[in-house]
Amino acid sequence: MRHSGLFGGLAIWLVLSSTAGAEVAITPDVVYGHKSGLAMTMDVFTPTDNANGAGILFMVSGGWYSTWQPPEQQQQRFKPLTDEGFTVFAVRHGSSPKFSIPEAIADVRRSVRFVRANADRFKIDPERLGVYGYSAGGHLSLMLGTASDAGDANAKDPLDRVSDRVAAVVAFVAPTDLRIMVKDAPDRLEAYARFPALDLDLENAQTASPLVHVTPDDPPTLLIAGDQDDLVPIQHSRNIHAAFEKADVTSRLIEVAGAGHGFQGEDARRSTQSMVDWFVMQLAP
Incomplete structure (x- = not known):
């Protein structure tokens, strides 16, 4: 039985009505793979009346730790995207500290x-896929943008023969160079000791750094960061933006004045709208 063509479990459809936007069908706990005897899952949020055929994967990750919440409680988060007709996939990966950053990257590639x-099952165009995330989720999004592949035609697993490339990326407050964050990095910020995921050697840190993988064929990428972020300094976003420009990759950096590692109020509203506008421009028909 081929995993690549199956949801891997019972699909339960819930239709939520919104007076201010489109109705959305939720398919919870779609299984996209297994590891260590455990299922890897995602929730799918599908507009029922204005779908535009594009899919957006959201990286459920903070500190490379992936949490579960009832999808009904998450639906509002994705409303700005589903109102525009995007189908959203909330992807959970194997969490730190049990699983490493390279393992999390492998998980989201599989997703x-x-x-x-x-x-075909999700009624989307396989060539119009975008990805976004915040902090660690932004890092994973950038890894999908900069270090993806076309699949391995000789792989035993049929799913590994499929490309993991995406067509657009949005990364909020994202680490882009793990070489300055891991345990062996000289002068790393003390705060990083709180994150077990950063217990990596420098070789693995380089392999897992989006900045290292920038090439001219990378997809259009929007970077959004606060210029007062003391956890992931804005230089992370500035450096990869400069690398994108050097490689002639379509890219934009939005620096949110006075913001730290996360946005509130009007900053949050504007940054969310910038994300939606980016995906509309890059992916909508």
Whole structure:
């Protein structure tokens, strides 16, 4: 039985009505793979009346730790995207400290392969996939943008034969160079000792750094960061933006004045709208 063509479990459809936007069907706990005897899952949020055929994967990750919440409680978060017709996939990966950053990267790569392989089921265009996330989720989004592949035609697992490339990226307050964050990095910020995921050697840190992988074929990428962020300094975003420009990759950096590692009020509203506008410009028909 091929995993790539199956949801891997019972699909329960819940239709939520919104007076200010589109109705959305929720398919919870879609299984996109297994590891260590555990299922890897995502929740799918599908507009029922204005779907535009594009899919957006959201990286559920903070500190490379992925949490679960009832999807009904998460639906409002994705409303700005579903109102524009995007189908949203909330992807959970294997969490730190049990699983490492390289393992989390492998998980989210598999999630893109799964969504692409099941594009007909989700009623989306497999070539119009975007990805976004905040902090660690932004890092994983950038890894999908800069270090993806076309699949391995000789792989035993049919899903590994499918491309994990995406067509657009939005990364909020994202680490882009883990080489200055891991345990062996000289002069790293003391705050990073609180994150077990950063217990990496420098070789693995380089492999897992989006900044290292920038090439001219990377997808259009929007970076949003606060210029007063003391956890992931804005230089992370500035450096990769400069690398994108040097490689002639379509890219934009929005610096939120006075903001730290997370946005509130009007800053949050504007940054969210910038994300939606980016995906509309890059992915909508």
